Amino acid sequence: MRSQEDRSMIRLPKESKEFLAIYTTAYEDSCIFETFTTTEIDLLKQVVKNQSERLLESNFNFDILDIDSHILEDNRIVKIRKLNRKIGDNLKLLYGYRCQICGQIIGEHYGAHAVEAHHIDYYISSLNNDANNQLIVCPNHHSIIHELNPIFDRKKLTYNYPNGIQEGLLINQHIYMYLNNKLF
Numbered sequence: 001m002r003s004q005e006d007r008s009m010i011r012l013p014k015e016s017k018e019f020l021a022i023y024t025t026a027y028e029d030s031c032i033f034e035t036f037t038t039t040e041i042d043l044l045k046q047v048v049k050n051q052s053e054r055l056l057e058s059n060f061n062f063d064i065l066d067i068d069s070h071i072l073e074d075n076r077i078v079k080i081r082k083l084n085r086k087i088g089d090n091l092k093l094l095y096g097y098r099c100q101i102c103g104q105i106i107g108e109h110y111g112a113h114a115v116e117a118h119h120i121d122y123y124i125s126s127l128n129n130d131a132n133n134q135l136i137v138c139p140n141h142h143s144i145i146h147e148l149n150p151i152f153d154r155k156k157l158t159y160n161y162p163n164g165i166q167e168g169l170l171i172n173q174h175i176y177m178y179l180n181n182k183l184f
């Protein structure tokens, strides 16, 4: 066996460094681990920079490809998209395809589910994949949220709309409250 003294430190070039991302899921005892290189994170930032949040989320929710699809088809981006989709799909299952705000199951009558995963802190700026940053909403609520950009109050778990309307979550099993900077 080699002794401690035989070990030498190797300084890795920036592009070879890896980051471990730990994503929480809908299940308290489960996390998803993923490694990313600096290059992948830089590429991701570059790709999401000029996208609209709604379009990006459509990619996550429905695999709809947009005009930047040639970039999004990059294997590394596909990996990130699949991961995000997996977390969103888990949450949709948890809520039985109900909107967390109004409780409706849109599309069931037609044998389909139209529920969508929304990033509370927009993914284009936060790059936050955590379940705690994702809300399951019906397409109506999703459109309204993106049109009006209501502020989400983490203490009350309530959306505050520009016209003064406050709307809480009818059902919630996975978003934690922040109280005194602690998670609850």
Ligand SMILES: [Zn+2]
Binding pocket: 099, 100, 101, 102, 103, 104, 137, 138, 140, 141
């Ligand atoms: Zn709704």
Ligand SMILES: [Zn+2]
Binding pocket: 053, 054, 057, 117, 118, 119, 142, 146
């Ligand atoms: Zn959204």
